Amino acid sequence: MKQQNLIREIFSGNAVIPIFAVVASFLFGGILIAFANEEVQEASGYFFSRPGDTISAVLNSVVGAYDALFRGSIFNYQASTAQGMIKPLTETLAFATPITLAGLGLAVSFRSGLFNIGAQGQIIFGAMFAGYVGLSFELPFLIHMPMAVLAGLLGGALWGGLVGLLKATTGANEVVVTIMFNYVALLLLTYLLKTPVFQAPNQVNPISSPVAESSRLPGILGDGFRLHFGLIIMLAMVVAVWWLMHRSSIGFQFRALGYNPSAARTAGINIPLTYILVMAVSGGLAGMAGASQVLGADRQLTVGISATFGFDAITVALLGRNNPFGVLAAGLLFGGLRSGAVLMQANQGVPVDIVLVVQSTIVLFIAAPPLVRSLFRLPKPKAVQA
Amino acid sequence: MRLELKGITKKFGDFTANDQIDLVAESGEIHCLLGENGAGKSTLMNVLYGLYQADGGEVILDGKPTKFAGPGEAMKAGIGMVHQHFMLIPVFTVAENVILGHEPTKPLGFLDVEKARELVREISSRFGFDIDPDAVVGDLPVGVQQRVEIIKALISDAQVLIFDEPTAVLTPQETDELMEIMRQLKDEGKAIVFITHKLREVKEVADKITVIRLGKVVGQAKPSDTTEQLASMMVGREVDLSVNKDPANLGEASFQVQNLTAFSPSGNKVLDDVSFEVQRGEIFVIAGVQGNGQTELAESILGIQDKVSGSIKLEGKELLGKSVKKVLDSGVGFVPEDRTEDGLVADFTIAENLMLDRSDRPPFAKGIQLQLKNLHEFAGQKLKSFDIRARSIFSKANQLSGGNQQKVVLARELSRDLKLLIASQPTRGLDVGSIEFVHEQIVAARDSGIPVVIIATELDEATQLGDRVAVMYKGKIVGVVSPDTQREELGKLMAGISA
Ligand SMILES: Nc1ncnc2c1ncn2[C@@H]1O[C@H](COP(=O)(O)OP(=O)(O)OP(=O)(O)O)[C@@H](O)[C@H]1O
Ligand SMILES: [Mg+2]
Numbered sequence: 001m002k003q004q005n006l007i008r009e010i011f012s013g014n015a016v017i018p019i020f021a022v023v024a025s026f027l028f029g030g031i032l033i034a035f036a037n038e039e040v041q042e043a044s045g046y047f048f049s050r051p052g053d054t055i056s057a058v059l060n061s062v063v064g065a066y067d068a069l070f071r072g073s074i075f076n077y078q079a080s081t082a083q084g085m086i087k088p089l090t091e092t093l094a095f096a097t098p099i100t101l102a103g104l105g106l107a108v109s110f111r112s113g114l115f116n117i118g119a120q121g122q123i124i125f126g127a128m129f130a131g132y133v134g135l136s137f138e139l140p141f142l143i144h145m146p147m148a149v150l151a152g153l154l155g156g157a158l159w160g161g162l163v164g165l166l167k168a169t170t171g172a173n174e175v176v177v178t179i180m181f182n183y184v185a186l187l188l189l190t191y192l193l194k195t196p197v198f199q200a201p202n203q204v205n206p207i208s209s210p211v212a213e214s215s216r217l218p219g220i221l222g223d224g225f226r227l228h229f230g231l232i233i234m235l236a237m238v239v240a241v242w243w244l245m246h247r248s249s250i251g252f253q254f255r256a257l258g259y260n261p262s263a264a265r266t267a268g269i270n271i272p273l274t275y276i277l278v279m280a281v282s283g284g285l286a287g288m289a290g291a292s293q294v295l296g297a298d299r300q301l302t303v304g305i306s307a308t309f310g311f312d313a314i315t316v317a318l319l320g321r322n323n324p325f326g327v328l329a330a331g332l333l334f335g336g337l338r339s340g341a342v343l344m345q346a347n348q349g350v351p352v353d354i355v356l357v358v359q360s361t362i363v364l365f366i367a368a369p370p371l372v373r374s375l376f377r378l379p380k381p382k383a384v385q386a
Numbered sequence: 387m388r389l390e391l392k393g394i395t396k397k398f399g400d401f402t403a404n405d406q407i408d409l410v411a412e413s414g415e416i417h418c419l420l421g422e423n424g425a426g427k428s429t430l431m432n433v434l435y436g437l438y439q440a441d442g443g444e445v446i447l448d449g450k451p452t453k454f455a456g457p458g459e460a461m462k463a464g465i466g467m468v469h470q471h472f473m474l475i476p477v478f479t480v481a482e483n484v485i486l487g488h489e490p491t492k493p494l495g496f497l498d499v500e501k502a503r504e505l506v507r508e509i510s511s512r513f514g515f516d517i518d519p520d521a522v523v524g525d526l527p528v529g530v531q532q533r534v535e536i537i538k539a540l541i542s543d544a545q546v547l548i549f550d551e552p553t554a555v556l557t558p559q560e561t562d563e564l565m566e567i568m569r570q571l572k573d574e575g576k577a578i579v580f581i582t583h584k585l586r587e588v589k590e591v592a593d594k595i596t597v598i599r600l601g602k603v604v605g606q607a608k609p610s611d612t613t614e615q616l617a618s619m620m621v622g623r624e625v626d627l628s629v630n631k632d633p634a635n636l637g638e639a640s641f642q643v644q645n646l647t648a649f650s651p652s653g654n655k656v657l658d659d660v661s662f663e664v665q666r667g668e669i670f671v672i673a674g675v676q677g678n679g680q681t682e683l684a685e686s687i688l689g690i691q692d693k694v695s696g697s698i699k700l701e702g703k704e705l706l707g708k709s710v711k712k713v714l715d716s717g718v719g720f721v722p723e724d725r726t727e728d729g730l731v732a733d734f735t736i737a738e739n740l741m742l743d744r745s746d747r748p749p750f751a752k753g754i755q756l757q758l759k760n761l762h763e764f765a766g767q768k769l770k771s772f773d774i775r776a777r778s779i780f781s782k783a784n785q786l787s788g789g790n791q792q793k794v795v796l797a798r799e800l801s802r803d804l805k806l807l808i809a810s811q812p813t814r815g816l817d818v819g820s821i822e823f824v825h826e827q828i829v830a831a832r833d834s835g836i837p838v839v840i841i842a843t844e845l846d847e848a849t850q851l852g853d854r855v856a857v858m859y860k861g862k863i864v865g866v867v868s869p870d871t872q873r874e875e876l877g878k879l880m881a882g883i884s885a
Contacts, residue, residue, distance in 0.1 A: 247758070249751040256742060259733045265690060266720065266728040267743035268711035 015326065018319050020372045021365035022333065029358040030062045033350055037061035065350045072343030073336035083224055088339060090227040094297065096335025097230045098123070098289035102313035103331050104241045105156070105285030107322040111245060112278040113258035118163060118178025119286040120310025121185030122156040126287025127294040128189060129155025131198065131301040134211030134294065144214040145295070149233065152291025153284045159185065160283015161276050168272030174279070182310070190303050198301055208301040217296035230292030235328075237285060242324040244281070254278055286310065315359060318366050334359065387464065387545040387577055388412050388448055389434075395442035396426075396433050398785070401777055403429040405601040406443065411546055411577040416568060418592040419581045420620050422817040423789025424775040426601040427581050431548050434579075435467045436460040458487070466539025467548040474531060474538075476524030481506050483523050484538045509537050513567055527677065529560035536567065546577045551788070553582055554815050557675045557843060558877075565591050583789075583817050585613045621819035629850040631829045637666030641806050641837040646696035648682050656682040657694065658861040664806075664837035669828065671840045671852030671869075674880055679861035680841045681723060684810050687839075688720050689713045700806055714743055717805030719831075721795055721812050723841070729795040732784035736776055737765035739783050740798050764801075772797040773823065788815040793824075800827055807831050810841040825851060845873055 034040050040061055043053040071078060073092045079085045102119040109116035130152030137144060163181060166172040192198045193206035200209040217229035245251035256264040257274050265271055293305050312334050319333070320326030341355040365372050389411040396404040403426045411417045421427050432438045434445060436454030444451045447463060454460040457467075474483045481502040506519040515533050523531060532552060539547055549568070553561045568578055568591055582588060588595060588609070595607040597619050607616055617625040641664040648657040657679050664670040672680055685691040687698055689710045698705040705713050714720065722728035730739050741750045741761055749760040765779035772793045776786055783791055792815055799807070812828065813821045828851065832838045842848040848855050849869045856866045857879040865879045 247756050248754045249746040249756055250754050252738070252741075252745045252756060256731050256734070256745075260727075260731045262728050263731050263742065265710065266688065266722055268709070268714045270709065270711060 015321065017369050017372055018321060018326070018330070018366060020376050021319070021362050024365050024372060024375055025358045025361040026066075028361050029354055030066070032354060032357060033065045034058045034061050036350070036354075061348075065344055065348045065354075068344040068347045068350070069337075069340035071340075073340030076343075087225065088343075090221060090225045091339035092332065092336040093231055094226045094228070094335070095338045096331045097228075097234045098293050098297075098307075098309045099312045099316055099334050100328055100331030101230075101234050101237060101289035101292060102286040102309055103316035103320060103327045104237055104324060105160075105282040105289075106313050106317040107320060107324065107327050108241060108245065108254065108285065109278055109282035110317055111258050111322045112254040112274070113261065114164075114167075114275065114278055114282070115175050116160065116163070116178055116279060116282050117175060117314055118160065118181050118283070118310075119289075119313045120306055120308075121178070121182040122159050122283040122286035123290040123293070123306040123310050124185040124189050125159035125283075126152035126156035126290030127301060127305045128192070128198075128290075129287070130215075130291035131208060131211060131294045134215035135198070135208060135301075137215070138212060139214055141214045144212065145217065148211070148215040148295055149217075149288065149291045152287045152294070154287070156287015156290060157280040157284035160286065161280035163283075164276035164279030167279075168275045186303070186306075189301070189305070193301060193303060200300075206303055210300045211295060215295055216299060217292065226297060228292075228296035230296040233288065233292065237288065238324045238328045241285070245324070250277065286313070289313075312359070315363050315366075319362060389465075389546050389577060390446040391430070391434060391443065392446060393443035394430060394433055394440050394445075396429055396438055397441050399777075402601050404433065404440075407598065407601070407603055409579075409596055409603075411579050413545070413575045413577050414572055415593045416572050416578045416580055416591050418588045418595045419579060419598065420585075420588065420595060420607070420616065421598040422620055422775075423793075423815075423820055424787035425598045425620075425817075427598065428550055428787065430598075431467065431550055431579065431581065434460070435465060435548065461487075461542050461544070464543060464545040465548070466542065466544030466546070467550070468532060468535045468539065468552055469550060474523050474534060477522065479520050479522055480517055480526075480534050480537075481519040483534060484519075484541055486538075487542075505541055506537060509540050513570060528555045529557065529563075532556070532560075532564070533567075544576070546579070547571060548579045548581075550581045551583070551815060552580075553584060553587060558845065559675070561587065583815065583821075585616050585818065588616065589613065617818045620817065623819075625818050625822055627818065627822070629825045629829065632833070634665075634669070634832070634853045635667045635835075637835060639663040639665045639837075640701045641839070642697070642699045643683075643687075644697040644699075646683070646686060646694065646698065648686055648691055648694035650682075651692065656861050657686065660696070660858075660861070660863055662856060662863060662866070664839060666835045666837055667832055668853045669832050669838045669840060669851055671842050671848045671855045672858055672863075673842050673845065673848040673852075673855050673876065674858035676843050678858045680810065680858055682861075683858070684720070684723070684808055684841060687713070687718070687808055717803060719799040719802055719804045719807040719809075721799050721807075721809035723810035723814070725791055725795050725814075730783045730791055733782060735780045735782055736769065736774065736786070736794055737761050737779040739794050740765050740768055740779075742798065744802070768797040768801065773820070789817055789820055792816055793820065796824060796827065800831060804831065804834075804836050806836055807838045808841075809839070811843060812840065813844075813847060845876055849873075849876070 037057065039057040040054065043057040047054050071088060073088050076085050076088050102123055106116055106119055130148045133148040133151040159181065163174055163177045166177055167174050190206060193208065198208045200207060219225065220227040220229065220231065245255065253269045253274055256267065256269060257271065261271065289309060290306065294301055298305060316327055316330040316334055319330035337355045337359065341352045344350045345352050391407060391409040394404050394407045395402065407430055419427050429438065433440045436456045436459055452463060454463065475486065481499055484506055485502040503519040506517065510517045517530065517533060523534060552564060556564060565587065568580065572578055580591065592609045595609065597604050597607055599620065599622055605619065607619055613627060617627060644661045646657050646660040647655065650656045660683060662670065674680060682691055686694045687705065689708055694706065696706065700716060703716065705716065726732065731742065744750055750757055762779060769776065769779055774793045774797065775790050783794060796812060809828065813824050816824060828838060828840065840851055852869045854866055855869055856863050857876065859880065859882045
């Protein structure tokens with residue numbers, strides 16, 4: 001119950017807190033960038049004789065870094081070709097695809113009062129199922145590709161649904177179980193990549209052959225870009241999840257369970273079954289993120305197939321307030337941070353870690369609305385009466 | 387101490403919950419605040435206690451205008467509140483709860499629990515409470531928990547005490563004791579503001595009465611006014627305080643409970659061989675002091691009570707062992723005793739709450755697609771026919787006043803196709819006008835030819851509404867009597883003294 005209240009508290013409210021949390025985190029990131037900058041350090045040595053130097057060095061470092069972040073993630077106005085100019089945006093979208101898909105899954109579970117933090121494992125299961133179908137068959141594209149994607153959905157749904165089943169039958173806490181399941185999934189993948197099930201023939205590394213051409217998610221803008229059909233699937237899922245949660249009776253029951261389990265029970269909602277369904281839907285969405293990686297982005301199975309998408313997804317769901325469109329916005333932001341960080345390091349020597357710091361401070365600020373409120377002097381939310 | 391509220395105005399968005407309200411509370415006086423559900427009483431008290439900030443007007447304490455940014459400041463200024471939903475921490479002991487927020491400490495910051503115990507004992511003996519300072523609050527009956535709240539207020543030296551519907555959760559006996567405590571507090575020179583919907587209590591203890599309606603003060607009343615006068619002043623029309631019903635038109639006994647026995651999780655027998663039958667067209671009231679198995683009986687029928695044996699038959703079909711959904715689908719309407727916990731989803735809108743137990747079927751869903759148009763139309767009708775005071779069907783349940791929340795639950799349960807209605811304390815927290823309305827609805831359900839089971843703690847309600855009255859004591863039905871049985875006799879049965 002305590003846990004549920006906390007989740008509810010963090011997720012209630014509107015878009016104001018998330019937006020300010022992002023702004024605050026960027027400001028904080030800027031301070032760190034300035035501190036870590038060599039010119040700033042030098043100039044501050046003679047701060048009292050020439051304070052102007054320090055100030056301009058600070059401005060230069062921060063503006064330079066964030067300019068690089070912008071050019072690396074949205075629009076590179078310094079590029080020589082049109083392709084080069086829009087490339088960053090497509091990279092952002094490519095990164096945003098798995099993060100958003102998994103984030104949608106987590107949003108469904110959070111809304112339903114289940115704290116699923118097993119997206120990482122569910123992505124891996126989705127990737128394994130989709131990869132298996134992609135590696136083992138030769139079929140016409142119109143059958144093979146959808147089948148592989150559905151297999152990914154199924155893999156994630158099974159892995160997630162199993163957690164729901166455990167919770168429904170034994171009362172196991174889903175937080176603990178999903179954490180353990182992340183390890184199990186990763187170890188299983190690592191193991192299978194060393195057996196003929198997945199490992200490419202004549203390979204010593206834990207890596208699979210490329211998935212069949214006919215199972216791949218086709219590229220969108222051609223070979224120069226990493227963008228692929230997974231983006232379209234992701235956008236469709238944003239709408240689908242919105243519909244599920246707000247226009248279907250199933251989503252209505254999910255939300256009722258999330259807000260007030262005892263009222264849901266009194267109203268005849270089958271709680272154990274709903275736990276299983278919620279976790280299956282949640283895992284299925286993460287599974288599609290795995291499918292999108294193995295069939296669209298990497299085109300083969302590796303141990304790093306899920307990167308840190310499953311963990312980023314937690315923040316993205318938080319930041320998006322569990323609203324599918326909010327999750328999309330947050331997913332795009334995180335995709336942008338990831339793709340922009342590369343150029344920021346290359347051009348400005350700002351360590352990629354700064355992006356991690358920004359991401360983490362976002363979590364911190366979101367989890368502490370009063371902190372954000374006092375920082376920006378926002379009014380208190382209206383108290384709820386008994 | 388003299389507390390004056392002057393021209394208090396409080397708005398929620400463009401809705402004015404308090405409109406220029408004046409109120410004076412003086413030492414040695416019990417000031418009753420009367421008003422319909424949603425009139426703005428709790429809002430006014432929350433403003434006074436610093437939980438809400440007023441949009442206009444001022445709070446004047448002993449001639450000095452003051453402002454409270456939060457309950458902490460109000461408490462420091464000597465204002466205490468006994469909340470309807472207790473603000474105690476169930477796993478703490480009485481002593482720990484009482485000192486929470488202003489903990490006495492020994493040197494080095496160690497908690498001085500001994501001091502706290504002493505304070506509790508001292509105040510307990512002053513008021514004749516029998517409270518063990520080391521008892522864990524969660525284990526205490528509601529009535530005792532309420533006393534802990536009172537002690538808590540007194541320890542921080544409150545001079546003004548606010549009681550917001552304190553008797554809604556009390557047994558008649560506990561209510562009488564609370565009245566006594568309030569009188570004693572008054573004699574000690576405290577100023578008391580007392581909110582209640584029960585006019586008998588008002589007449590018993592009030593020194594002054596202020597009536598508010600639709601957020602405005604409509605006038606003062608005297609304790610010597612008749613209940614009818616008070617009621618009509620509150621509601622703005624004549625109210626019929628007795629239940630009007632024709633003699634029951636009885637049919638066959640379509641609801642039968644046989645040898646129902648149940649155990650609590652800790653193994654105590656909570657239902658002890660309970661058997662009864664209810665006929666079509668009959669209201670069967672189960673009276674008794676709360677905590678004598680009524681909750682378990684209701685939950686057994688609904689199918690959420692564990693460790694229960696026996697038989698529950700509706701129209702010949704066994705209900706025991708069926709899922710809640712199956713039970714509801716077989717035509718059982720269920721009004722739970724705790725509406726905020728079991729009856730409503732606070733974060734859902736009124737409309738959403740109205741389809742809570744039917745979201746998966748027509749007219750609210752086609753396949754799994756919700757039919758929002760149908761829902762909104764339905765909700766609009768119910769808002770009108772049940773006189774739910776809210777800005778719209780899209781208001782969230784937690785923005786409704788207590789009484790209006792109850793009406794939402796009733797509207798939902800009474801608008802299904804029923805073969806049996808079970809309602810626990812259906813009028814808890816309702817104003818006199820709404821009680822009249824709800825009683826009419828229950829009688830109408832009876833007259834439509836279904837068996838009705840009402841669980842009541844109020845004797846008046848039990849005898850006025852019931853065609854037969856059963857009394858429960860310690861998990862047993864100790865007697866089934868006619869509604870014109872003497873109050874004293876019923877009281878004896880409820881106390882376990884068999885006639
Ligand atoms: N947080 C809120 N947001 C919006 N409206 C609110 C809020 N709190 C109360 N209201 C509205 O203000 C009005 C007054 O509510 P209040 O709780 O003060 O009534 P009340 O007199 O205490 O009623 P009851 O006897 O039913 O407890 C109601 O119409 C209610 O819907
Ligand atoms: Mg109230």
